[in-house]
Amino acid sequence: xxxxxxxxxxxxxxxxxxxxxxxxxxxxxxxxxxxxxxxxxxxxxxxxxxxxxxxxxxxxxxxxxxxxxxxxxxxxxxxxxxxxxxxxxxxxxxxxxxxxxxxxxxxxxxxxxxxxxxxxxxxxxxxxxxxxxxxxxxxxxxxxxxxxxxxxxxxxxxxxxxxxxxxxxxxxxxxxxxxxxxxxxxxxxxxxxxxxxxxxxxxxxxxxxxxxxxxxxxxxxxxxxxxxxxxxx
Amino acid sequence: xxxxxxxxxxxxxxxxxxxxxxxxxxxxxxxxxxxxxxxxxxxxxxxxxxxxxxxxxxxxxxxxxxxxxxxxxxxxxxxxxxxxxxxxxxxxxxxxxxxxxxxxxxxxxxxxxxxxxxxxxxxxxxxxxxxxxxxxxxxxxxxxxxxxxxxxxxxxxxxxxxxxxxxxxxxxxxxxxxxxxxxxxxxxxxxxxxxxxxxxxxxxxxxxxxxxxxxxxxxxxxxxxxxxxxxxx
DNA sequence: AAGTGGTCTAGACCACTTG
DNA sequence: AAGTGGTCTAGACCACTTG
Numbered sequence: 001x002x003x004x005x006x007x008x009x010x011x012x013x014x015x016x017x018x019x020x021x022x023x024x025x026x027x028x029x030x031x032x033x034x035x036x037x038x039x040x041x042x043x044x045x046x047x048x049x050x051x052x053x054x055x056x057x058x059x060x061x062x063x064x065x066x067x068x069x070x071x072x073x074x075x076x077x078x079x080x081x082x083x084x085x086x087x088x089x090x091x092x093x094x095x096x097x098x099x100x101x102x103x104x105x106x107x108x109x110x111x112x113x114x115x116x117x118x119x120x121x122x123x124x125x126x127x128x129x130x131x132x133x134x135x136x137x138x139x140x141x142x143x144x145x146x147x148x149x150x151x152x153x154x155x156x157x158x159x160x161x162x163x164x165x166x167x168x169x170x171x172x173x174x175x176x177x178x179x180x181x182x183x184x185x186x187x188x189x190x191x192x193x194x195x196x197x198x199x200x201x202x203x204x205x206x207x208x209x210x211x212x213x214x215x216x217x218x219x220x221x222x223x224x225x226x227x228x229x230x231x232x233x
Numbered sequence: 234x235x236x237x238x239x240x241x242x243x244x245x246x247x248x249x250x251x252x253x254x255x256x257x258x259x260x261x262x263x264x265x266x267x268x269x270x271x272x273x274x275x276x277x278x279x280x281x282x283x284x285x286x287x288x289x290x291x292x293x294x295x296x297x298x299x300x301x302x303x304x305x306x307x308x309x310x311x312x313x314x315x316x317x318x319x320x321x322x323x324x325x326x327x328x329x330x331x332x333x334x335x336x337x338x339x340x341x342x343x344x345x346x347x348x349x350x351x352x353x354x355x356x357x358x359x360x361x362x363x364x365x366x367x368x369x370x371x372x373x374x375x376x377x378x379x380x381x382x383x384x385x386x387x388x389x390x391x392x393x394x395x396x397x398x399x400x401x402x403x404x405x406x407x408x409x410x411x412x413x414x415x416x417x418x419x420x421x422x423x424x425x426x427x428x429x430x431x432x433x434x435x436x437x438x439x440x441x442x443x444x445x446x447x448x449x450x451x452x453x454x455x456x457x458x459x460x461x462x463x464x465x466x
Numbered sequence: 467a468a469g470t471g472g473t474c475t476a477g478a479c480c481a482c483t484t485g
Numbered sequence: 486a487a488g489t490g491g492t493c494t495a496g497a498c499c500a501c502t503t504g
Contacts, residue, residue, distance in 0.1 A: 112292055176461060179459045180434075280493095474499100
């Protein structure tokens with residue numbers, strides 16, 4: 001299974017930027033130059049440049065060219081942090097209980113979210129995280145078994161899914177959706193809270209260079225958890 | 234100056250979804266059908282579908298087709314967007330009702346948040362924002378009267394606070410705190426929802442080069458609003 | 467088997483910026 | 486005038502899902 005040509009070109013450009021060969025504001029090869037170098041049509045080279053522009057790595061200007069974008073100082077805002085780390089940074093004790101770790105058949109929706117074929121087997125893990133004996137987050141995670149075939153063989157009492165995935169499939173991209181929901185009866189019991197409590201629910205999709213790695217649903221009681229971000233312009 | 238063909242097709246699809254002709258999860262015309270209907274090449278029809286998918290309006294599945302996505306208002310955590318703009322980008326109608334616009338004496342906490350002396354007079358505005366006649370966000374805002382002395386003389390039926398502040402005190406920095414809360418009885422009435430509903434509450438502090446400009450509390454019903462972010466590493 | 471989306475080609479004309 | 490990106494065409498082959 002080889003990567004599509006436009007993906008290969010994207011990877012090449014990312015690499016050049018990462019190693020510093022193409023610094024900020026430097027001109028990157030034009031569509032025609034890339035098409036020549038990689039022996040593809042202009043449309044394919046264009047797609048690579050276009051997608052990297054949408055991702056914020058490049059900026060384009062008709063007539064002028066394509067340039068490496070200014071790196072955003074966005075690392076601190078909604079970082080993808082490991083919950084165990086977050087808790088220990090607060091000087092508290094992290095622990096977790098593994099509820100489930102199994103293989104499931106994806107339904108249509110999950111197939112789209114993980115970008116796998118229907119009826120593929122994927123991994124599902126459910127872990128409840130504690131901060132000083134207080135349940136703080138329920139982590140429900142679906143993992144692409146093609147990209148991370150040994151996910152279900154890990155011991156999640158010694159490593160968090162986030163830590164393991166960071167090792168075997170480094171993050172290149174992520175999306176978040178944040179919602180407020182009412183705790184279900186079941187959730188309320190797990191968190192040890194009374195029935196009508198608001199919860200923050202973050203749905204996080206993560207990518208490595210190979211594709212979608214996992215889809216996680218992170219739910220936390222609203223009165224014990226919040227998200228922060230700091231933007232600098 | 235006419236719109237490009239792919240934009241016209243996008244508009245047409247948006248319209249169908251808006252007027253309810255194509256409800257959630259319904260199948261939209263295939264690339265080939267659209268190409269035929271609009272007398273364009275398949276690549277052009279495809280671009281329209283592709284961009285709407287990236288924007289979250291459609292979902293696609295190879296072999297199966299393209300479908301209208303589950304609709305939910307979404308706002309980005311990474312940019313400070315004007316709510317009126319956000320709503321009109323979704324093709325909906327924004328309106329607002331000004332509840333209050335007055336001068337108040339800050340208490341100790343607000344003095345710290347706005348970085349002004351205690352007992353300074355600051356402006357307070359309270360505005361309820363609607364998306365198509367549905368109340369979607371309550372904006373409670375405290376504004377530094379030293380940096381923005383004419384805030385209380387604006388007509389907030391023609392300009393949003395965000396738009397006005399962007400003009401007179403451009404953003405240089407912002408912090409967000411996101412929490413899930415239970416709607417108070419008063420809030421529930423304003424939003425037209427039943428009592429135990431979860432709400433997303435964003436507390437936003439904004440700076441211009443001169444200092445803290447404003448502190449805003451943005452509250453939205455959880456079932457009608459969500460925040461999103463897209464990170465690239 | 468027919469339809470769908472995913473990738474790709476080799477051209478074209480255009481608006482725009484740069485030397 | 487030459488190069489660049491923006492739009493568009495009319496094809497092609499493929500993997501996949503559906504009846």
